[in-house]
Amino acid sequence: TGSTRPQRLLKAVQKNATKGDPQSVISTIDHFCRRCEWAMNVGDEKGTILDSVVCEVSPGSTLELGTYCGYSTVRIARLLAPGTKLITLEFNPDFAKVARQVIEFAGLQEKVLLVEGPSGDIIPKIKEQFGITTFDLVFLDHWKDRYLPDTKLLEECGLLRKGSVLMADNVICPGTPDYLAYVRSSPKYDSKYFKSHLEYTKVEDGLEKSVYLG
Ligand SMILES: CNc1ncnc2c1ncn2[C@@H]1O[C@H](/C=C/CNC(=O)c2cc(-c3ccc(F)cc3)cc(O)c2O)[C@@H](O)[C@H]1O
Ligand SMILES: [Mg+2]
Secondary structure, eight states: OOOOHHHHHHHHHHHHSOTTOHHHHHHHHHHHHHHTOOOOOOHHHHHHHHHHHHHHHOOSEEEEEOOTTSHHHHHHHTTSOTTOEEEEEEOOHHHHHHHHHHHHHTTOTTTEEEEESOHHHHGGGHHHHHOOSOEEEEEEOSOGGGHHHHHHHHHHTTOEEEEEEEEESOIIIIIOHHHHHHHHHOTTEEEEEEEEESTTSSSEEEEEEEEEOO
């Protein structure tokens, strides 16, 4: 049987990137997706916007929903201060397997806790299992129709505090209309759209930054 796209992406990293160098892993994946095979990583253009928010928030605790191949996991973790952690959730075991190797190749395994399973099951257990009180930053990049239910679940589980920042990918393409309507109309959020493009294309897309007001 042939290889999968994530496996081919991993091979490209192992062949062309420098072990322990997160930037080279990021550049290799972006090159692979531009020149060989498109893949649904946040990409370099939206990634630069994400980087600026990670640096601004400089989070003690970060949650990522939807690891996929670990591209945004590496982007975020490379900017985290020593002693801080990123918990990333992925329910596809094949994707999780590839992501673990990408994260390890980048040398960021100490900063990342990849938890395999569906967000809806894991989120309610995070406080007790991982000793987290609240998240300073959440990056949403999983199934688009799960952004809203999982955001409400994070609220209900007391995992957000005044000032927690939600960064949501793909709010235009493929689009997350119910989530967007919620964060833009709810008095509990102060929301702002960062216009950009769908990764590796000229199609419009963007990130929505929503600050939880408590
Ligand atoms: C529901 N709870 C969940 N818990 C844990 N992991 C979950 C998950 N849902 C999905 N996942 C995982 O997240 C990942 C899913 C991401 C979904 N993303 C997209 O569909 C997406 C799609 C596009 C896209 C845009 C245009 C186009 F023509 C084709 C695709 C662009 C993106 O940036 C995207 O993020 C997978 O690894 C999946 O296994
Ligand atoms: Mg995305």
